[in-house]
Amino acid sequence: MSVGDSAAPGSSASGCAGPASSASGSTATMGVRGGGLSWLVVGAASVTGLLAFTWMFFAGPGSFLAAAGTDGTWLFSVLLALLAAAVGAQLASGAFDAKTVALIGVLSAAGGALRVLGAGTAGLDPMFLVLVVAGRALGPLTGFVTGGLTMLAGGVLTGRVGPWTPFQMLACAWVAMGAGLLPGGRRLRDDDAARPPRSERWLLAAYGLVAGVAYGFLTSMWFWPVMAGSAGGLGYDATAGTVANLTNYLSFWLLTAMGWDLPRGILTALLCLAAGPAILAMIRRAITRAGFAAPVRFHPEERL
Amino acid sequence: MIMGTVRAVPRLLHPLAWWMWAVAMAVVANRTRNPLILVILVAAVVLVAELRGEDRDRRMTLFLWLAAVVVGIRVVAQIVFGGGAIGTTVLFRMPQVPLPEWTGAVRLGGPVTLEELADALYGGMSVAAMIVCLGAATVLASPRRLLRYVPATLYEVGTTLVVGLTYAPMLMDDARTAWAARRLRGRDGRGPREVARVAAPVLSAGLRRSMALAASMESRGYGRPGAGRQGTRRVAGAMVLTGMVGVALGVFGLMSAGTSRPVAAGCLLVGAALATATVWRPGGRRPPGRTVYRPDRWSSAEWSVLICAGVSVAAVFVVVAADPGALTPSTVPLSVPDLPWPAALGVGVAAMVAWTTPVPPDRMEHRP
Known part of the structure; x- marks a missing residue:
């Protein structure tokens, strides 16, 4: 647990990893290159993704999507899967080094494993603990990729890959990205020695509660037109307006999905309270040990 | 017949062939609300998945349950909240509960008509059949095998995912060990605090392994960025x-x-x-000369899968083009759905892949 015992292996780890990364000439400290381009791509993907979740509220009567009805759900599923591939290629290609691949891989393994272990317990998802803490430790952009990959790994591991996967991936990416955007995160990531404030666990828990519920609120939205059918006052009505459909969706969510979403949020909050700071410290230590944040300088004379 | 020779060597089919077949079946399910066609379709898909599933442990049971839940939710929602919106044949009346104004258009209880039940059932069955079809894809060819076909630009993402999928079982083993240790110390291993106690050592071990993996990957030359990629x-x-x-x-x-x-x-x-x-895009970072280890073949069996899928999709589209109402049986007025035989035959053709494809290696005794 203490930082002291990790000092010796830490120096050896960065010792073997350091020269390789300096030879590669990489200037990025880790993960996704934080540049305007990456932010623009994530932003554009988020806007398109938000449309894919919420199209049913804005499709005007008589429009193509309103006429397509539930087929819109499948259209957006395919669209999101294509965009996820494009965004993944753009953010990761040429930007992920071996350490990023290994770290994100293991984090998504942890998330996926928790998803498998939690699958038996009434749909409770302990995976969100990993998403929240990883987003906080890795920052918004790398968190975005980690969130999506964690969900995909969980889907493949539980054998539940389907039209819902792109939506779940995007929602998880948002959960992790949001955790990366929480106040005070930049100081934690820039300065290895910075200690998180005492209120850290409460911040993570509060965010976990909100994110766990919001995730369910969003992911129930995509299948709502398919699931609820035309049950009066609950289902999607292509001829009704935005407000009517919003109230219908709210009733649907309150009556059905909230029963799962609220426990998920509470569980995430409790897990963050119990283990959040410890796991955050672990991931930060892993980042430090890999020398991710060490500024890499190339000295030709040292190669002799 | 050629089928005998095709079937001679047990092997796994190219995963893309199965996934395309499953998506085609899902398209068929999406196009029809005729319960008879949907039942035939689900039976065909389950038959193929049971006979040609890649792994005997992966079964369709999960997806059949999911499908049943979808139909159940749809029908129950219609009974509880439907309020007899369509149709005149009242089956029974649910006790009506007056709701406050803010609940909007939600109605609780009221008359339940046969027509609205049929409508909910048909719609639910269509969605359920789609879920079964897409679930069959993961049973027939696991998504893991699809990962081999990711393009070069997704190489990093694909590798990350493979690392994740490889490490997850190890982490689960670690978690079981840690959990057993907790129980030996007299804890019951329940509740968030216990999950946290188990998660911390497991993640710590996993992260240590990840750094070892990174070091070994770098020492083997992984992660050399190509020069001049910034522009691309x-x-x-x-x-x-x-x-x-x-x-x-x-x-x-x-x-x-x-x-x-x-x-x-x-x-x-x-x-x-x-x-x-x-x-x-060209210039994705696949190192020159990187080859695929034992690539899947694409031979006549794969073509037969695509052709069968194509025939059933074509059959359904032709039926719909000839008579738009053929695959959406009328619910108001309610009539017994008839069986459009071209569509049924088309779905039957899709089931033929169970005979035109080779047996997966580990289930030889399942020859039809």
Whole structure:
């Protein structure tokens, strides 16, 4: 647990990893290159993704999507899967080094494993603990990729890959990205020695509660037109307006999905309270040990 | 017949063939609300998945349950909240509960008609059949095998995912060990605090392994960025951005009644194509000379799968084109759905892949 015992292996780890990364000439400290381009791509993907979740509220009567009805759900599923591939290629290609691949891989393994272990317990998802803490430790952009990959790994591991996967991936990416955007995160990531404030666990828990519920609120939205059918006052009505459909969706969510979403949020909050700071410290230590944040300088004379 | 020779050597089919077949079946399910056709379709898909599933442990049971839940929710929601909106044949009356004003249009209880139940059942069955079809894809060819076919630009993402999938079972083993240790110390291992106690050592061990893995990957030359990729990356980034703006504009166009549909749809398609094209852009970082280990073959069995799938999709589209109402049986007035035989035959053709494809290696005794 203490930082002291990790000092010796830490120096050896960065010792073997350091020269390789300096030879590669990489200037990025880790993960996704934080540049305007990456932010623009994530932003554009988020806007398109938000449309894919919420199209049913804005499709005007008589429009193509309103006429397509539930087929819109499948259209957006395919669209999101294509965009996820494009965004993944753009953010990761040429930007992920071996350490990023290994770290994100293991984090998504942890998330996926928790998803498998939690699958038996009434749909409770302990995976969100990993998403929240990883987003906080890795920052918004790398968190975005980690969130999506964690969900995909969980889907493949539980054998539940389907039209819902792109939506779940995007929602998880948002959960992790949001955790990366929480106040005070930049100081934690820039300065290895910075200690998180005492209120850290409460911040993570509060965010976990909100994110766990919001995730369910969003992911129930995509299948709502398919699931609820035309049950009066609950289902999607292509001829009704935005407000009517919003109230219908709210009733649907309150009556059905909230029963799962609220426990998920509470569980995430409790897990963050119990283990959040410890796991955050672990991931930060892993980042430090890999020398991710060490500024890499190339000295030709040292190669002799 | 050729089938005998095709079937001679047990092997796994190319995963893309199975996935395309499953998606085609899902399209068929999406196009029809005729319960008879849907039952035949689900039976065909389950038969193929049981006979040609890649792994005996992966079964369709999970997806059949999921499908049943979808139908159940749809029908129960209609009974509880339907309020007899359509139809006149009242089966029974649910006790009606007056709701406060703020609940909007929600009605609780009231008359339940046969017509609305049939409507909910047909709609639910269509969605359920789609779920079964897409679930069959993961049973027939695991998504893991699809990972081998990711394009070079997704190499990093694919590797990350493979690392994740490989480490997850190890972490689960670690978790079981840690959990057993907790129980030996007299804890019951329940509740969030216990989950946290188990999660911490497991994640700590996993992260230590990840650093060892990274060191070994770097020492084997993984993660050498190519020179001069910055420019390609900027061009690709611009293409992704333009593509996504196109997609968003297209979606906005399709959401409003005023815009011309071809323009909006074109905008969406061009945008999606532009963004997706970057995935297959040249100069993705596949090291020159990287080869695929034992690539899956694409031979006559794979073609037979595609042809069977194509025939059933074509059959359904032809039936719908000839008579738009043929696959959506009328619910008001309610009539017994008849069986459009061309569509049924088409679905039957799709089931033939169980005989035109080779047996998976570990289940020889399952020859039909």
